[in-house]
Amino acid sequence: MEKKEDIKGKLSREMEGQHVQPEATKETARARRMGEIETLIVVGPDGGPVYSFDGAEDFYRFIVETMTDGAITLTGDGKIDYSNCSFAAMLKMPRDQVIGSAMDRLVQAADLPKYETLLHQGRAGNSKGEIRLQTGDGSILPAYFSVGRLEGTSAALCAIVTDLTEQKRNHELRVAAELERTKWAEAESARQRIGKILECVTDAFFTLDREWRITDVNWRAADIYGTREELIGQVFWSVFPQNKMTEFDYQYHKAMEERIPVHFEARSRVAEDRWFDLHVYPTEEGLSIYFRDITARKETEEKLRRSEAYLAEGQRLSHTASWAWNLASGEVYWSAELFRIYGLDQDKTMPSYLEVLSYIHPDDRSRSQKTFEEAVREQKEYELAYRVVRFDGTIRHVNNLARPVFNEVGVLVEYVGTTIDTTERILAEEKLRRSEARFRNYFELGLIGMAMTSPTKGNMEVNDELGRILGYSRQELLQKTWAEMTHPDDLAADVAQFNRVMAGELDGYTLDKRWIRKDGRIIDSIMAAKCLRRADGSVDYFVGLVLDTTERKHAEEKLRRSEAHLAEAQRIGHVGSWIWNIATGECLWSEEHFRIFGFDPDTFKPTKENTQRLIHPEDLPLVEQTLERAIREQSNFEVDYRLIRPDGAVRYHHGIGRPVEKPQGEPEFIGMVVDVTERREAEEALQKLQTELAHLTRVTAMGELAASIAHEINQPLGAIINNCNACLRLLRKPRAQKQIRDVLADVVKDANRSSAIIARIRSLTKPSAPEKTSLQPEHLVTDVLALARLEIEARRIIIQIDLAPDPPPISGDRVQLQQVLLNLMRNACDAMSDVSYDQRILTISCRHAELKGKPAVMLSVQDRGCGFSVEDAERLFEAFYTTKPHGMGMGLRISLSIAEAHGGKLTASLNSGAPGATFSLLLPAVAGVKAGVNSDQD
Numbered sequence: 001m002e003k004k005e006d007i008k009g010k011l012s013r014e015m016e017g018q019h020v021q022p023e024a025t026k027e028t029a030r031a032r033r034m035g036e037i038e039t040l041i042v043v044g045p046d047g048g049p050v051y052s053f054d055g056a057e058d059f060y061r062f063i064v065e066t067m068t069d070g071a072i073t074l075t076g077d078g079k080i081d082y083s084n085c086s087f088a089a090m091l092k093m094p095r096d097q098v099i100g101s102a103m104d105r106l107v108q109a110a111d112l113p114k115y116e117t118l119l120h121q122g123r124a125g126n127s128k129g130e131i132r133l134q135t136g137d138g139s140i141l142p143a144y145f146s147v148g149r150l151e152g153t154s155a156a157l158c159a160i161v162t163d164l165t166e167q168k169r170n171h172e173l174r175v176a177a178e179l180e181r182t183k184w185a186e187a188e189s190a191r192q193r194i195g196k197i198l199e200c201v202t203d204a205f206f207t208l209d210r211e212w213r214i215t216d217v218n219w220r221a222a223d224i225y226g227t228r229e230e231l232i233g234q235v236f237w238s239v240f241p242q243n244k245m246t247e248f249d250y251q252y253h254k255a256m257e258e259r260i261p262v263h264f265e266a267r268s269r270v271a272e273d274r275w276f277d278l279h280v281y282p283t284e285e286g287l288s289i290y291f292r293d294i295t296a297r298k299e300t301e302e303k304l305r306r307s308e309a310y311l312a313e314g315q316r317l318s319h320t321a322s323w324a325w326n327l328a329s330g331e332v333y334w335s336a337e338l339f340r341i342y343g344l345d346q347d348k349t350m351p352s353y354l355e356v357l358s359y360i361h362p363d364d365r366s367r368s369q370k371t372f373e374e375a376v377r378e379q380k381e382y383e384l385a386y387r388v389v390r391f392d393g394t395i396r397h398v399n400n401l402a403r404p405v406f407n408e409v410g411v412l413v414e415y416v417g418t419t420i421d422t423t424e425r426i427l428a429e430e431k432l433r434r435s436e437a438r439f440r441n442y443f444e445l446g447l448i449g450m451a452m453t454s455p456t457k458g459n460m461e462v463n464d465e466l467g468r469i470l471g472y473s474r475q476e477l478l479q480k481t482w483a484e485m486t487h488p489d490d491l492a493a494d495v496a497q498f499n500r501v502m503a504g505e506l507d508g509y510t511l512d513k514r515w516i517r518k519d520g521r522i523i524d525s526i527m528a529a530k531c532l533r534r535a536d537g538s539v540d541y542f543v544g545l546v547l548d549t550t551e552r553k554h555a556e557e558k559l560r561r562s563e564a565h566l567a568e569a570q571r572i573g574h575v576g577s578w579i580w581n582i583a584t585g586e587c588l589w590s591e592e593h594f595r596i597f598g599f600d601p602d603t604f605k606p607t608k609e610n611t612q613r614l615i616h617p618e619d620l621p622l623v624e625q626t627l628e629r630a631i632r633e634q635s636n637f638e639v640d641y642r643l644i645r646p647d648g649a650v651r652y653h654h655g656i657g658r659p660v661e662k663p664q665g666e667p668e669f670i671g672m673v674v675d676v677t678e679r680r681e682a683e684e685a686l687q688k689l690q691t692e693l694a695h696l697t698r699v700t701a702m703g704e705l706a707a708s709i710a711h712e713i714n715q716p717l718g719a720i721i722n723n724c725n726a727c728l729r730l731l732r733k734p735r736a737q738k739q740i741r742d743v744l745a746d747v748v749k750d751a752n753r754s755s756a757i758i759a760r761i762r763s764l765t766k767p768s769a770p771e772k773t774s775l776q777p778e779h780l781v782t783d784v785l786a787l788a789r790l791e792i793e794a795r796r797i798i799i800q801i802d803l804a805p806d807p808p809p810i811s812g813d814r815v816q817l818q819q820v821l822l823n824l825m826r827n828a829c830d831a832m833s834d835v836s837y838d839q840r841i842l843t844i845s846c847r848h849a850e851l852k853g854k855p856a857v858m859l860s861v862q863d864r865g866c867g868f869s870v871e872d873a874e875r876l877f878e879a880f881y882t883t884k885p886h887g888m889g890m891g892l893r894i895s896l897s898i899a900e901a902h903g904g905k906l907t908a909s910l911n912s913g914a915p916g917a918t919f920s921l922l923l924p925a926v927a928g929v930k931a932g933v934n935s936d937q938d
Contacts, residue, residue: 069162070143076155078103078119090143090163093136108132108140115145122147122157130164142168204276204293209286210256212236221291224271242269248278255280255287265294319421325353326414327376341398341421343390361387361395379404379412385422397423449525449546453482455502455539469525469548471518482544487514487522494527501531502539512549524553580608580657580669582631587611596653596675598645616642616650623655634659634667640676652680772902774926775814777807777846777857783814784821785844788829795829796837802845808925810857812902817923820895820906824861824919827891830884831865831916839864839915851904855925864916868908876908899923 064071070087072080080101088095091106107115111131121127126148133141144162204221206214217231225231231239236252243249247266255262259282268274275298278291321338325331332350339346342359351359360368364386375382381403388396402417449466453459462477470477470485486494490513497509508530515523528545576593580586587606594601597614604610615623619641630637636658643651657671727744785792785799792799810817825842832840841864849858868876868883875881877896892906899906904923911918 069160072103072159072161073150074103074119074147074157074159081156087161090141090161091133091135092139106133108134118145118147119157122159123149123155125149133161141165204291205289206231207283207286207288208236212286214239215285224293240270251278251280252287252289255282265298319424321419321421322416323419324414324416327412338419341396341419342388343392343394343396359388359390361389363387375402375404376412376415379406395423396421397426449548451477451544451546453542453544455542460541466546469517469523469546470515471521476518485515487516490514498529501529501542504537507531507533515546523548523550525549575675576673578606578671578673580671582667582669585609593673596651596673597643598647598649614643614645616644618642630657630659630669631667651675652677772811772813774809774811775817776809777859778803780814780817780821781844781846781859784818784825787818788822788825791826792829792842795833796840797829797832798841800841800843802843804845804847807846807848807857808855810902810923811926812923813898816898817902817921820898820921821859821861823891823895824921827919828861828863828865831863831867833865835865835915849922851922851924854927856904856922857925858920858922860918860920862911862916862918864911864914867910867915867917873908873910877906895921 065084067084068086070090071082071084072087073082075081080099080103083095083098085095088098091098104112104115108131114129115131118127118129118131126146128144128146131143131145133143135141142164144164145159146162147157147159150156150158204224205216205218206221207216209215212235214231214234214236217225217228219228222228222231225239237244246269247264248269251262251264251266254260261279261281263277263279265275265277268276274293274295276291277294278289281288281290319337319341321341322335323338324333330352332352334346334350336346342351344351357365357369368384368386371382371384381401383402384400386398386400388398390396399420399422400417401420402415404412405414405416407413447465449469450463451459451466452461458481459478462474464474467474467477472480482494483491490511493511494513497506497511500506501509508528510526510528513525513527515525517523526547526549530543531539532541532543534540576596577590578593579588585607587608589597589601589606591601593606594604597604597611612620612623623639623641626637626639629635637656639655641653641655643653645651652675654674654676655671656674657669660668660670781801781803825844828842832842843860843862845858845860845862847858847860849856872883877892880890880893896906899921902923904921906919906921908917908919910916
């Protein structure tokens with residue numbers, strides 16, 4: 001397919017080649033007739049021949065090819081068989097594209113029936129008519145189509161197509177010019193007629209051109225604004241500058257610029273206090289303005305509007321509506337207020353008599369209809385109260401008053417009346433009744449003492465509660481005055497307020513007041529008095545309320561003393577209380593809390609952030625972790641930490657808190673902080689004393705074991721001496737090296753044994769500070785047995801060891817724990833001193849256990865001795881209490897303190913089913929260390 005640009009260029013070249021000058025055509029025709037030309041070749045734009053005419057018809061072919069009208073031939077099926085250049089140029093299409101096209105495809109669809117008729121008529125003879133063709137660029141071509149049968153053929157047609165575009169345009173121009181002349185003449189004639197008419201009308205009139213110059217003025221306008229000579233030719237806005245930026249300015253410009261007529265009413269700025277009704281029409285020249293003076297009408301309308309407004313406002317304020325009903329025509333009039341009362345839109349509905357009945361409450365409808373129809377029948381006035389049910393379901397109470405209206409012959413014409421909306425009044429009356437009933441209920445209910453008192457008549461009414469408060473009966477109170485029952489010290493204040501009410505300065509007052517009961521007791525109360533005044537402002541009567549606050553006063557006093565005691569207790573015990581709102585971050589501290597932290601309550605704002613800045617850096621992570629866990633789990637917490645006060649002093653604190661739930665659902669924590677600095681210092685001093693006492697106890701024990709220890713040491717020393725003598729004898733013999741080595745090995749062994757015994761004695765007697773390490777329970781048992789072995793053997797004690805497999809290690813001071821076990825073992829030996837030798841069995845066991853829900857180790861020492869009594873059981877661990885004849889009473893007390901210092905327990909119990917007692921030492925296991933791991937060094 002050829003490109004659009006190529007087709008367009010080809011069409012342009014063909015059209016250029018088809019423009020043959022008429023003079024050249026005529027000259028060619030003349031030369032042909034004269035015989036000067038025998039052969040004619042028509043050359044196309046590309047230089048090639050289009051047609052060559054030879055013979056007699058060549059001349060006519062040339063004429064057809066060069067004529068300005070289009071010439072075509074059509075086949076029987078309506079296709080173009082031949083087209084001259086002019087027809088292709090008319091259609092703005094290349095000729096080779098035109099030839100072969102269906103002619104009906106080039107005809108406008110609306111003209112196809114006419115085109116078919118022309119073809120049909122053309123086959124019988126000649127046919128002519130106008131049709132519209134579709135050109136190649138999409139434009140419409142009006143054409144005169146002349147068609148006839150082509151001679152020598154049975155179905156082919158030939159047609160001449162004439163472009164009517166220019167003819168149409170020229171014809172339209174001639175018609176338009178003629179029409180314009182006709183209109184101008186008619187307009188001039190009309191203008192003259194209108195001018196005469198305008199001079200006769202009573203409306204004022206003037207015209208403006210498009211430059212706003214006044215071109216015409218009738219006598220009425222001139223009478224208002226000046227003479228015609230003064231106005232005509234002047235610019236309107238120069239003559240009347242008062243009209244700029246007014247309604248006149250806006251409407252005139254609207255008509256001029258939008259070319260539309262406008263109508264408006266406005267107050268004149270030129271003729272003051274005068275109103276005009278204006279009609280502005282756009283004209284060819286500019287504007288025509290017609291206006292008439294409507295001042296009188298406006299004044300009447302304004303008076304009527306004000307009157308109607310006053311009436312409508314009066315009806316609205318009084319809820320009174322007016323209405324009329326014409327009995328003959330059925331016409332109904334309602335005022336706006338009546339529509340409002342019924343809840344209807346006056347622009348959308350005008351209810352009939354039956355519709356009005358439908359709005360009446362079902363319980364009132366029958367009665368209302370009967371009353372109204374009876375009044376119409378008897379032609380009399382009536383008054384009727386009923387309820388109206390609006391569309392939204394609300395109910396209005398109305399009172400309807402109506403009277404009949406008769407004509408001049410006495411015939412009933414209509415009813416007119418008023419409808420008063422009494423809803424507010426009825427609701428107010430009902431509210432007043434309910435209020436009075438509630439007041440009477442409150443008055444008699446007895447929740448508070450009440451009285452109604454007149455300044456001149458005294459007590460008019462009192463309730464039983466007031467009698468209960470003051471101890472009088474109702475009748476007795478009605479004979480009393482307020483002053484008689486008021487405490488003398490409070491009477492002056494009461495009278496002063498009473499006088500201010502009487503003077504009109506106050507309508508009521510409230511004060512705390514004491515009364516003297518009938519039985520002489522003094523009671524506290526809150527009294528409130530309110531006056532009700534007459535129209536002239538004088539006091540009609542008082543309503544007095546008396547609330548007995550005696551018990552509350554006592555409770556407040558108790559609470560005040562309790563708070564004072566609590567504050568003093570906090571001060572003495574160095575305990576501060578606090579409340580922390582997690583959502584808002586707000587903190588409330590007691591006075592002692594501020595004192596503990598070293599801050600002034602008036603200058604320091606307690607918050608979580610401010611508090612955390614005061615905590616010792618080494619303790620802050622522990623505090624934060626504890627608070628976060630408590631918030632997350634909503635659980636109680638305890639935490640110890642150090643605080644750095646503003647003066648630099650370091651204090652030890654113990655914090656306790658628990659969550660509480662507020663009614664609004666906001667989480668809070670409440671708690672206390674204890675300054676334990678003095679306690680910590682005392683504990684450290686006590687710990688030092690206990691350490692010294694424990695050392696003294698160990699030294700004493702060593703003294704008691706001195707004989708056994710000396711024997712224990714003498715054995716290896718004697719062995720060393722014997723071995724050394726044997727070694728000297730062996731040195732005299734030849735070849736005795738092996739025997740000498742064996743003897744020397746025994747010497748080393750005995751020397752190490754002596755050294756170990758001495759090391760144990762030194763560790764027990766050395767006054768060193770406690771040092772916790774990881775220890776294996778079985779090693780503690782074996783070490784203590786080694787120290788006490790000789791004493792045990794001397795007392796003929798049978799030792800039984802019962803150790804659980806793989807006990808977990810414990811954390812503690814080796815020496816202190818050895819001291820505890822040694823003390824328990826020696827006590828057990830003492831308890832079995834009077835028992836037969838075969839029953840002197842000492843059992844030492846080690847078991848897995850739990851302490852506060854965590855893994856622990858229990859070391860138990862069980863004997864079969866005399867045990868202890870129930871009375872002794874309660875005092876076994878008291879200081880200086882002993883059951884031994886020569887004991888100090890400090891051994892078990894020191895052992896208990898050592899156990900508690902290690903986070904453990906020391907308990908005593910009588911054996912079940914056997915004589916003797918069992919003492920158990922419960923110690924926490926080391927977290928994270930597997931059982932059976934040897935964590936201490938011998």
